[in-house]
Amino acid sequence: MSVEKRFIREELERLQSEGLYTHIRTIESAQGPWVTIEGRRRLNLCSNNYLGLCSDRRICDRARAMIDIYGVGPGAVRTIAGTMSPHVELERKLAEFKGTEAAMLVQSGFCANLSAIPPLVGKGDLVFSDELNHASIIDACRLSGATILRYPHNSPSGLREVLESRKAEACRKLVVTDGVFSMDGDIAPLPDLVEAAEDYGAMIMVDDAHGEGVLGRGGRGIVDHFGLHGRVDVEVGTLSKAFGVVGGFISGTAELVDYLRQKARPNLFSSALTVPDVAANLASVEILQESDELVRKLWSNGKLFKERMKGYGFNIGNSQTPITPVILGEAAVAKAFSARLFEEGIFAQAIAFPTVPKGTARIRVMVSAAHEPSDLEMAAEVFARVAREMNLLPA
Numbered sequence: 180m181s182v183e184k185r186f187i188r189e190e191l192e193r194l195q196s197e198g199l200y201t202h203i204r205t206i207e208s209a210q211g212p213w214v215t216i217e218g219r220r221r222l223n224l225c226s227n228n229y230l231g232l233c234s235d236r237r238i239c240d241r242a243r244a245m246i247d248i249y250g251v252g253p254g255a256v257r258t259i260a261g262t263m264s265p266h267v268e269l270e271r272k273l274a275e276f277k278g279t280e281a282a283m284l285v286q287s288g289f290c291a292n293l294s295a296i297p298p299l300v301g302k303g304d305l306v307f308s309d310e311l312n313h314a315s316i317i318d319a320c321r322l323s324g325a326t327i328l329r330y331p332h333n334s335p336s337g338l339r340e341v342l343e344s345r346k347a348e349a350c351r352k353l354v355v356t357d358g359v360f361s362m363d364g365d366i367a368p369l370p371d372l373v374e375a376a377e378d379y380g381a382m383i384m385v386d387d388a389h390g391e392g393v394l395g396r397g398g399r400g401i402v403d404h405f406g407l408h409g410r411v412d413v414e415v416g417t418l419s420k421a422f423g424v425v426g427g428f429i430s431g432t433a434e435l436v437d438y439l440r441q442k443a444r445p446n447l448f449s450s451a452l453t454v455p456d457v458a459a460n461l462a463s464v465e466i467l468q469e470s471d472e473l474v475r476k477l478w479s480n481g482k483l484f485k486e487r488m489k490g491y492g493f494n495i496g497n498s499q500t501p502i503t504p505v506i507l508g509e510a511a512v513a514k515a516f517s518a519r520l521f522e523e524g525i526f527a528q529a530i531a532f533p534t535v536p537k538g539t540a541r542i543r544v545m546v547s548a549a550h551e552p553s554d555l556e557m558a559a560e561v562f563a564r565v566a567r568e569m570n571l572l573p574a
C-alpha cells in the first residue's frame with residue numbers, strides 16, 4: 180500500500196488492538212423478536228423495532244399494493260420531480276399524528292437533523308445543546324456553523340446558566356435536546372427546558388427518535404407526553420424505530436415546514452424516499468392511530484424485564500422508558516458478556532466508550548412489544564446465569 184494510505188490500515192489495527200473494532204453481524208431472517216444469525220434462531224434484544232412493525236403483515240401488504248400503482252423509485256429530489264401523492268399523504272398523516280400544522284418527510288432521522296438545524300442557525304448564532312445529544316444533532320450543529328454551547332445533561336438550571344451568560348447577544352438562539360436518551364432511557368425534562376428557552380427568547384427543538392411510538396397517548400411522542408403542543412418550535416422524528424421502516428421528518432408550524440422545504444439541503448439535493456418506504460410508513464402511522472395496544476404491550480414488557488433484572492441484582496440505571504441498560508463496567512467485560520449471551524442464543528450487543536462514559540460499558544436491552552413475556556423471563560434468567568458464571572453477581 181502507498182505510504183499516503185497507510186493510515187487506513189494503521190487505524191484499523193488500532194481499533195482491533197484496543198477492542199474498539201465493531202464486528203457487524205448479519206441477520207439472515209426478517210426482523211422480529213427472534214432472528215436467525217449464523218444459522219441459528221436467537222432472541223433479538225438490541226433492535227429499535229419497539230412495536231414489532233418491521234415485518235408486520237399489514238405494512239408489507241401496503242408496500243406491495245402501492246408498488247403496483249406507483250412503482251418504486253421517486254426519480255428525483257422532492258423539489259424537482261420527486262414529490263408523489265404518497266409523500267404528501269404521509270406528511271399530512273404525520274402532522275395529524277403529532278398534532279402539528281405540518282410535517283416534512285426526509286430520508287432518515289439523521290437527515291432530519293441535518294435538514295432542521297442549519298436553516299435555523301448559522302455563523303454568529305448560538306446553539307444550546309445537551310451534552311449527551313445524539314451524534315446526528317452534534318453533526319448538524321457543526322454543519323450550521325453556529326457556536327455550540329453544551330449544557331449539563333437534562334439540567335434546566337444548567338441550561339439557564341448558559342443562556343444567562345449569553346443573554347446580551349442579539350443573535351438567533353436554539354435549544355436542542357434528545358427527547359429520550361437512548362443509552363440510558365431517561366426522558367428530557369422538556370417543560371422546564373421549554374420555559375427556559377421562552378424566558379431567554381430562544382427557539383427550542385426536540386429530537387423524538389426514541390419517543391415516537393413509545394411516549395404520549397398512543398405513542399404520539401414527548402410533546403404529547405408533557406402536553407406541550409404549540410410550545411416546541413421544531414420536532415424531529417424518525418420512521419426507522421417504532422414505525423419499523425426508514426425515513427425521518429420534521430414537524431411544526433406550516434410556515435416553519437414551508438421554510439425548511441426551501442432551505443434544507445437534504446430536501447434540495449438528495450432524492451425522495453422510495454414508494455415502498457412511504458407506503459409502509461403510511462400503514463405504520465395508521466396502525467398507531469387505530470390502537471394503543473402495541474404501545475401498552477411495549478410498556479408492560481419493559482416493566483416485566485426491568486423487575487426481573489432488578490430482582491437478580493443487576494444495575495439497570497435510571498431508565499424511565501422500556502430501554503433497559505444493564506451496566507457492567509469495563510468494555511472488555513461487557514464484550515465478553517455479550518459473547519456468552521450469543522452462545523446462549525441471545526443477541527444483545529455491548530456498548531462502550533465513546534458511546535457511553537468510560538467504566539459504564541453495558542448491554543443495552545431493547546425490549547419490544549413483539550416479545551412474549553416468556554421470552555423476557557428466559558432472557559433475564561440467562562443474564563443472571565452468565566453474570567454468576569463471570570462473578571458479576573453473587574453465586
Ligand SMILES: *Cc1c(COP(=O)(O)O)cnc(C)c1O
Nearest residue numbers: 287288289313315386388417419
Ligand atoms: C436513531 C436516532 C437518529 C437517527 O435516525 P435514523 O432514522 O436511523 O437516521 C437521530 N436522532 C436520534 C436521537 C436517534 O436516536
